[in-house]
Amino acid sequence: MRLALLAGLVTAVICAVAGTFIVLRGLAFIGDALAHGVLPGIAAATLLGVSTIVGAAVGAAVLVGGVGLITRRTRLSSDTAIGLLFVGMLALGVIMTSRSSSFAGDLTRILFGELLGANASQLMWMIIATLVVGGVTYVCRRPFMLLCISRDLARANGFNASLFEALMMSVIGVAILASFQSVGTLLVFGLLIAPPSTAALVTRRLHTMIIVASISGVVATYVGLLVSFHHDLAAGASVVVSATAIFVLVFAAATVRHRRMSDSHPAVSPAGAHHHAH
Numbered sequence: 001m002r003l004a005l006l007a008g009l010v011t012a013v014i015c016a017v018a019g020t021f022i023v024l025r026g027l028a029f030i031g032d033a034l035a036h037g038v039l040p041g042i043a044a045a046t047l048l049g050v051s052t053i054v055g056a057a058v059g060a061a062v063l064v065g066g067v068g069l070i071t072r073r074t075r076l077s078s079d080t081a082i083g084l085l086f087v088g089m090l091a092l093g094v095i096m097t098s099r100s101s102s103f104a105g106d107l108t109r110i111l112f113g114e115l116l117g118a119n120a121s122q123l124m125w126m127i128i129a130t131l132v133v134g135g136v137t138y139v140c141r142r143p144f145m146l147l148c149i150s151r152d153l154a155r156a157n158g159f160n161a162s163l164f165e166a167l168m169m170s171v172i173g174v175a176i177l178a179s180f181q182s183v184g185t186l187l188v189f190g191l192l193i194a195p196p197s198t199a200a201l202v203t204r205r206l207h208t209m210i211i212v213a214s215i216s217g218v219v220a221t222y223v224g225l226l227v228s229f230h231h232d233l234a235a236g237a238s239v240v241v242s243a244t245a246i247f248v249l250v251f252a253a254a255t256v257r258h259r260r261m262s263d264s265h266p267a268v269s270p271a272g273a274h275h276h277a278h
Contacts, residue, residue: 005225007118007126007182008239011191012217014130017137018175019196020210021168024148028193029079030067030169033086034176035189037063039093042110042180047096052110053125053177060173063089113184113236115225122181129178133171137210144168145206183236190240191217198247201254216246 022031041059042052063085070081097110109117137144143164146154151161172192179188199212224239 001116001225001229003118003120003123004116004182004235005222007123008115008221008225008235009218010123010126010130011179011182011188012195012221013214014126014133014175014178015188015191016195016199016213016217017130017133017210018172019192020199020206020213021144021148022172022192023196023200024206024209025168027172029082031172031176031192032189033067033082034060034063034173035180035185035192036093037086037089038176038180038185039110040089040096041093043093043096052181056177056180057173059089059093060177064169064173109184110180111184112234113180113182113187115182115235115239118182126178126182129174133174133178136167136171140164140167141206148206183239187236187240190243191220194240194243194247195220198243198250201247201250216250217243220246 019031022028038056038059041055041057041062043055044058045052045055048055066085067078067081070076070084071078074081076084143154143157143159144167146157146159147161147164147168151165154161154164175192176185176188179191183191195213195216196209198216199209203209203212220243221239224242225235227233227242228235228238
């Protein structure tokens with residue numbers, strides 16, 4: 001349980017950092033596709049007897065490269081390209097795993113994770129990945145922030161938009177690769193979206209958003225593991241349900257607060273309200 005808690009806490013932090021950019025840039029679909037697109041890579045790695053991390057990295061690279069290629073060479077939107085490759089790779093992964101009878105348990109573990117099966121070497125790799133993601137985010141915080149507003153704004157400030165966009169995608173990819181072993185590919189997406197969405201309800205500043213998302217993820221991990229332990233439930237899923245529940249509670253509180261503020265300032269003009277909001 002201690003190792004599971006540590007792995008969960010590291011996952012919460014790395015997902016909070018990467019997830020903040022997913023939420024701010026509206027990249028939820030590519031995040032989802034990346035989380036599932038790694039499946040054939042993991043399946044191939046398991047069949048060949050190599051590290052699943054290597055397989056997942058190759059799967060993620062193929063997906064991102066494929067989306068870029070289709071978007072550049074055709075008139076299809078990136079959303080269409082993502083959807084096409086996402087469903088194709090997920091289906092390919094399921095076909096590969098269905099070929100082997102020993103894969104039944106593996107498929108469940110890949111999709112839903114094995115938080116309680118976390119070991120020391122996994123934890124070490126996750127901590128290194130978190131430090132890398134944190135370091136890159138800190139160094140690139142300004143171009144990343146400008147990219148979240150608009151590519152043109154990043155270019156106008158002298159940044160190479162394509163380079164920093166690729167770096168941002170790499171940060172998201174590394175977060176997914178570091179987390180899928182503990183919470184699984186289906187549930188890592190929950191941790192990438194729920195805590196940063198919660199943070200977006202209460203703050204607009206990038207660093208504050210990452211801190212709030214991390215705290216939300218850490219609380220969700222602790223509560224989820226506690227509930228799963230006492231009620232014999234799936235650990236990873238309990239963590240994600242807790243993260244979603246925190247979002248719902250904060251959303252309800254923010255709505256009530258907004259209503260009260262509206263009621264207490266009924267005479268404020270739209271311009272005044274805009275100024276007040278800022």
